[in-house]
Amino acid sequence: MQKVIIDEKKIDEIISRGVEQVFPDKETLKKKLMSGERIRLYCGFDPSANSLHIGNAIAINKLSQFQELGHEVIFLIGDFTGMIGDPTDKAATRAKLTREDVLENAKDYQKQAGGYLNFEGENPAIVRYNSEWNDKLTFRDLIELSSNFTVQQMIQRDMFQQRLKEEKPIHLHEFLYPLTQGYDSAVMDVDLEVGGNDQMFNMLAGRTLQKVINNKEKFVLTLKLLADDNGKKMGKSEGNAVFLNQSPEDMYGKVMSWDDGVIVRAFELCTKVSIEEIQKIAEFLKDEKNNPRDKKMQLAFEVVRINRGEEAAQKAQDYFIRTIQNKEAPEDIKSVQVAIGKRFLEFLVEEKMAESSGDAKRKIKQGGVRLDDVALDDLQKEISPEDDGKILKVGKRDFRKIVVN
């Protein structure tokens, strides 16, 4: 039997660090954790995209904290819901994924989550797939399940209210999403579910079902979203989302492009840096004489370190300092063989340094294409023997070494 650590300080931290809300309340959850009982908790991830992102990592990080105390963590792959695709927006009816796609993604998901969560060792996180039970549901089961909720409860949800107001469609099966998610809770008979605050509604549906089906309390812990003081989120639509399958260099750079105001919260949510240390960082940032960049670099380093290890983080940081801060060429540049006489224009497209020849032209015209740090100004310029060994640079961070043949 796995031993559970009862350390009040640690427990207090876990139920407050990065936490937005706890249902039914923090005190009751604390009592449960202090009782020495080993609880079972989970968070679900729909493998609809090919990579987890930093927002998912926040929940995974929280799971890992419970794992460290010895609790049973389930890393749930939402392959059932993932195959259907989330119809949040009518314009974005997703292409349905095959079982193979989903399983392929899922494989990576576990790997991606591995930076935070331990899938091996004494208390490994358990991977489960929700198709295991959801595939078997009959129409009759579905009716039974849905009878536990009212339409009014469903449309209370923010997102539905918004759409009602905007007169945008709400598909009937969207009401079923919270149901399936809640059903997961009941089937796995969990004590706690964690997730982003935007998942609150779905998670609470699970509370209801856990009560109905197993006559048991399920705690729900919602996490703060990664946003700055003004509520500006970091995410896909903001263009600064970090995906866990990105290269360490890209990951580092993306974090550096986050708004300064998000630094402290990001430390809290995405890293395992101690509360005391974060406190110091917050104070450092309060002093206007200090440069927030320094702490943002530390943050970027930490994020890469957790996900890819110390070495990768160091390399990513070196790369950043070298190419971005000092505007130098990185150490290892991809060499590409080119035939003499080929126009640079075509080369850019072939090497995917530009999306199309139109894009390549624009980049050249705007001075974004440099050969050994000299801007190219002739659209028709061809590669000549003298270009052998020269460094071609597009924008701030796309380099190729030319090898003439």
Place this chain on the structure above:
RNA sequence: GGGUCGGUGGCAGAGUGGUCAAAUGCACCUGACUGUAAAUCAGGCGGCGAAAGCCUACGGGAGUUCAAAUCUCUCCCGGCCCA
């Protein structure tokens, strides 16, 4: 089923016969500056082309017209109201 309004670029959203490759915002790209791939500012942002220009594109199809995102018909999809 009836009535009515609508479907526009990656997203949001203008445009209602020519001046529309389609305003504006977000996202994205390039440059300047910087503390950085933040912020700010400038430029750009369908494809091909050195350019002139050509091609493709405003839900699908068919028409009207010298000319259609804009008008007509039809099909598909959605919102609202009524039943």
